[in-house]
Amino acid sequence: MENSEAIALTAALLAAAGDLTKRINDGVVARGFEGRPAYGFAFARLAPDGATATDLAAHLGITKQAASQLVDELVRKGYVERRPHPGDARARLVVLTELGWACTRAAEEAALEAVQPWIELLGEGEVRVLCDRLRRIAPYGPFRPAW
Amino acid sequence: MENSEAIALTAALLAAAGDLTKRINDGVVARGFEGRPAYGFAFARLAPDGATATDLAAHLGITKQAASQLVDELVRKGYVERRPHPGDARARLVVLTELGWACTRAAEEAALEAVQPWIELLGEGEVRVLCDRLRRIAPYGPFRPAW
DNA sequence: TCATATGGTCAAGCAGCTTGACCATCCAAG
DNA sequence: CTTGGATGGTCAAGCTGCTTGACCATATGA
Numbered sequence: 001m002e003n004s005e006a007i008a009l010t011a012a013l014l015a016a017a018g019d020l021t022k023r024i025n026d027g028v029v030a031r032g033f034e035g036r037p038a039y040g041f042a043f044a045r046l047a048p049d050g051a052t053a054t055d056l057a058a059h060l061g062i063t064k065q066a067a068s069q070l071v072d073e074l075v076r077k078g079y080v081e082r083r084p085h086p087g088d089a090r091a092r093l094v095v096l097t098e099l100g101w102a103c104t105r106a107a108e109e110a111a112l113e114a115v116q117p118w119i120e121l122l123g124e125g126e127v128r129v130l131c132d133r134l135r136r137i138a139p140y141g142p143f144r145p146a147w
Numbered sequence: 148m149e150n151s152e153a154i155a156l157t158a159a160l161l162a163a164a165g166d167l168t169k170r171i172n173d174g175v176v177a178r179g180f181e182g183r184p185a186y187g188f189a190f191a192r193l194a195p196d197g198a199t200a201t202d203l204a205a206h207l208g209i210t211k212q213a214a215s216q217l218v219d220e221l222v223r224k225g226y227v228e229r230r231p232h233p234g235d236a237r238a239r240l241v242v243l244t245e246l247g248w249a250c251t252r253a254a255e256e257a258a259l260e261a262v263q264p265w266i267e268l269l270g271e272g273e274v275r276v277l278c279d280r281l282r283r284i285a286p287y288g289p290f291r292p293a294w
Numbered sequence: 295t296c297a298t299a300t301g302g303t304c305a306a307g308c309a310g311c312t313t314g315a316c317c318a319t320c321c322a323a324g
Numbered sequence: 325c326t327t328g329g330a331t332g333g334t335c336a337a338g339c340t341g342c343t344t345g346a347c348c349a350t351a352t353g354a
Contacts, residue, residue, distance in 0.1 A: 002259075006262045007255055009274070010164070010258055016164075017157070017163075021157065021161065024157060062341090062343090065344085070341090089349080091300090108154055115153045122283070122284070127156070130156075133273065134156070135155070136268060137163050200332075201332055211332075212311085212333090215333070232332090236320085239333075
């Protein structure tokens, strides 16, 4: 593999990720929610049973102060609530409100809609393979771009 | 395809793109250059024959003012020069210096190095296919994340 | 019981971008 | 030629989302 191909791969990845992220966010906004992509990444962590601000920070790859600010913002918009943490009086458990769940569902719908053009272009099987390959390459890591 | 799969695809794309970008930047820094990932995206546009700040802005998906600031920064670090534009006295052609070329080569090396683990994991053929699919999906667009 | 680790908050600062206003030059219609 | 709008660039101010640093309250283990 040549140098320039590696660069091209990176560019393609970035373009694809950016495109998809933008389309999903647009879709969420079109459904009447206001937000930025970071919300979605936060919701992904909060969804099952809630999380602390520090958990969220680790998940997003930011400081706990920044995570706390993000939570403030989400509270202000009515997407989450801070509840006392059962079993640790220092911590506060951040959980989705009904509106937060609605927004999460909207994001999932928008995501499905956003990948449709890809499915039409490559076929569902290919997209699935693509997804599989990607997950094998970068199994985890913060859901936040590192630059 | 289910909703959650579409979300997973997005997450995987972001993780992969972020991972690769970070590794390339680390590689460039390890080779003795200081910079942030945006430099690489700028170099990609400047490399062949130079470009104007406005060209660069369109390429990166930012305002011309921001592009101009980026060029200032690159000039300050010695990676590019502003030369008078032949044939348009308003414009200034931004071209790579020797140091800029060296940094570009370093980035290509780092990129090749960064995809090595992927090649070992999937095989070169699979990576090439992956790259092809991605380029068909998002043929162009700014080299800058959209969020 | 006390030292240290951990969750959270407050405050200040900064990087990188945006908007708005402006000037110099280009270019095409008259 | 002239002239009016489009285009490349710059200056200045401001904002958003993050960081660092200091600090308090609670938890935990020796």
